[in-house]
Amino acid sequence: MNVNELTIAEARCQLDSGQLTAVELTSACLRVSRKLNKKLKAYLYIDEAGALKAAEEADRRLEAGERTPLLGVPFAAKDNIMTKGLPTTAASKMLGDYIAPYDATVIARLRAAGAVLLGKTNLDEFAHGSSTEYSAFGPTKNPCDQTRVPGGSSGGSAAAVAADMCLFALGTDTGGSVRHPAAFCGVTGYKPTYGLCSRFGLISMTSSTDVPGILAKSPADAAIVLEAIRGEDKHDATTVRSKQARPKPFSWKGMRIGVPKEYLDFKLAPSMRSAFDKTVARLKKSGAVIAPIRLPLTPYAVAAYYIITPSEISSNLARFDGLRYGHRPKKAKDLQDYYLTAREEGFGPEVKRRIILGTFALSAGYVDAYYKQAQKVRDGIKTEFDSAFKKCDLILTPSTPGPAFKLGARKNPLAMYLEDVFSVPASLAGLPAISVPAAFKPLPVGIQFISPLLSDDMLLSAADAYHTLPG
Amino acid sequence: MPLSSEDIKKLGQLARLKLTDKEIAQYRTELGGILRYVDQLRTARIPKAANNKVVATPWRDDAVITWPDDERLAALEQAEELNEQVKVKRILA
Numbered sequence: 071m072n073v074n075e076l077t078i079a080e081a082r083c084q085l086d087s088g089q090l091t092a093v094e095l096t097s098a099c100l101r102v103s104r105k106l107n108k109k110l111k112a113y114l115y116i117d118e119a120g121a122l123k124a125a126e127e128a129d130r131r132l133e134a135g136e137r138t139p140l141l142g143v144p145f146a147a148k149d150n151i152m153t154k155g156l157p158t159t160a161a162s163k164m165l166g167d168y169i170a171p172y173d174a175t176v177i178a179r180l181r182a183a184g185a186v187l188l189g190k191t192n193l194d195e196f197a198h199g200s201s202t203e204y205s206a207f208g209p210t211k212n213p214c215d216q217t218r219v220p221g222g223s224s225g226g227s228a229a230a231v232a233a234d235m236c237l238f239a240l241g242t243d244t245g246g247s248v249r250h251p252a253a254f255c256g257v258t259g260y261k262p263t264y265g266l267c268s269r270f271g272l273i274s275m276t277s278s279t280d281v282p283g284i285l286a287k288s289p290a291d292a293a294i295v296l297e298a299i300r301g302e303d304k305h306d307a308t309t310v311r312s313k314q315a316r317p318k319p320f321s322w323k324g325m326r327i328g329v330p331k332e333y334l335d336f337k338l339a340p341s342m343r344s345a346f347d348k349t350v351a352r353l354k355k356s357g358a359v360i361a362p363i364r365l366p367l368t369p370y371a372v373a374a375y376y377i378i379t380p381s382e383i384s385s386n387l388a389r390f391d392g393l394r395y396g397h398r399p400k401k402a403k404d405l406q407d408y409y410l411t412a413r414e415e416g417f418g419p420e421v422k423r424r425i426i427l428g429t430f431a432l433s434a435g436y437v438d439a440y441y442k443q444a445q446k447v448r449d450g451i452k453t454e455f456d457s458a459f460k461k462c463d464l465i466l467t468p469s470t471p472g473p474a475f476k477l478g479a480r481k482n483p484l485a486m487y488l489e490d491v492f493s494v495p496a497s498l499a500g501l502p503a504i505s506v507p508a509a510f511k512p513l514p515v516g517i518q519f520i521s522p523l524l525s526d527d528m529l530l531s532a533a534d535a536y537h538t539l540p541g
Numbered sequence: 542m543p544l545s546s547e548d549i550k551k552l553g554q555l556a557r558l559k560l561t562d563k564e565i566a567q568y569r570t571e572l573g574g575i576l577r578y579v580d581q582l583r584t585a586r587i588p589k590a591a592n593n594k595v596v597a598t599p600w601r602d603d604a605v606i607t608w609p610d611d612e613r614l615a616a617l618e619q620a621e622e623l624n625e626q627v628k629v630k631r632i633l634a
């Protein structure tokens with residue numbers, strides 16, 4: 071086994087015992103990243119010099135006797151997360167030559183913990199998409215089958231973890247952007263409770279649902295990373311104070327697993343259906359109690375999401391006008407033309423589509439019928455989850471309708487939006503959720519656990535117990 | 542709800558997006574399809590809000606936070622022209 075294939079927990083033992091150095095581990099990840107990236111395009115930027123320097127520093131700390139969970143562990147970060155001194159493009163021509171002047175809080179915390187940043191990963195432009203095909207710099211390919219998409223929008227991060235180009239990666243999840251690619255690439259994708267991890271330094275998309283998320287090789291690894299990045303941040307007023315719950319031994323005995331009928335009414339690919347049914351059977355066998363629950367607003371979640379999200383996008387992306395931020399056009403007749411040309415040249419088709427849709431949903435005469443109605447549905451979805459969690463401890467759903475699709479297969483934007491059908495409800499309600507692989511053949515598919523607000527530690531323990539459940 | 546080409550053009554102006562005729566036609570069809578789907582929101586039966594906890598917005602001190610100089614300068618250096626002041630395009634006629 072090559073060292074880049076290790077989990078964080080495994081690498082920790084070897085780093086702490088002196089069997090492996092951070093420089094060796096980082097070099098192994100860099101070697102594989104360089105080699106595979108030509109085909110996979112998981113990374114938009116690999117920072118070899120910076121990574122090796124950070125690894126040397128980690129080795130010095132190890133030699134001095136420091137023993138901390140992420141010291142010397144190499145990771146990748148999605149390119150819509152600010153990384154000081156490095157390109158941060160959001161996979162858009164609009165920010166093609168932008169260098170982040172500061173670190174996002176999650177990056178600063180990982181660096182302080184001694185984790186080694188390898189580079190920046192590909193995404194759908196501004197994280198708008200579910201396949202990473204909307205990147206202005208070309209699509210990422212799925213490491214399990216290079217004719218297929220890795221999912222999105224954190225497709226580069228998921229592919230980098232799946233191909234062992236790093237030990238873990240950061241993504242962002244607004245409506246499923248960490249869970250969806252994790253399911254497609256066969257890795258763990260965890261979206262924390264809204265407010266548990268700081269959004270400071272994430273390029274804003276939908277401020278009311280954006281969260282930083284973790285792509286890892288196991289839920290236990292995701293829990294290690296969460297410990298380093300969680301907690302209040304004075305730069306993000308929506309963050310909440312939260313300490314890790316004291317670890318309790320987890321048991322499925324008596325755990326009430328809610329299975330919402332409405333999720334299973336959707337058309338599922340046969341491999342997803344069978345992996346889901348097997349999961350239910352395995353959990354039952356382990357002593358869990360399966361509780362049928364109802365979440366009747368589920369079929370409306372995508373519609374509400376695709377009004378709320380474009381609305382916030384139309385407002386958040388107004389700052390990219392060529393003056394305050396972004397691409398500067400060479401030629402313009404007057405100021406108005408300067409703005410128009412900057413945005414015409416800088417934004418790709420999906421970004422424009424969402425800006426126009428959001429502008430419509432917020433415009434006079436339509437705001438009540440669309441934006442306000444979508445917010446009412448969102449409140450209803452929260453209320454339904456609250457009622458459901460009186461009858462169960464965890465909710466189990468498929469992560470996606472099916473496995474990774476072929477590159478270019480989702481030409482219709484609405485068909486792409488419906489990829490998020492199982493992930494958006496938890497995002498709208500701010501709930502923690504995690505996708506874990508449920509089957510790997512013929513292609514990976516994932517199952518999703520959703521749990522009550524701020525019960526992230528229990529969620530990760532449950533996901534890890536599922537991950538390590540025998541056959 | 543169907544959108545006309547004029548609607549798309551108007552939205553483009555509001556959003557400061559220059560759109561070609563081809564884009565107008567494309568977005569008209571695509572957004573029409575999306576809005577037909579979204580229109581189902583009107584039929585949603587919304588449960589009475591139980592008691593969705595409203596999280597109070599935390600307050601912070603009304604004080605200047607000093608930012609590290611290197612980061613402030615790194616941000617300023619990306620300006621088109623920097624000479625004690627940031628030069629931008631004239632915005633008042």
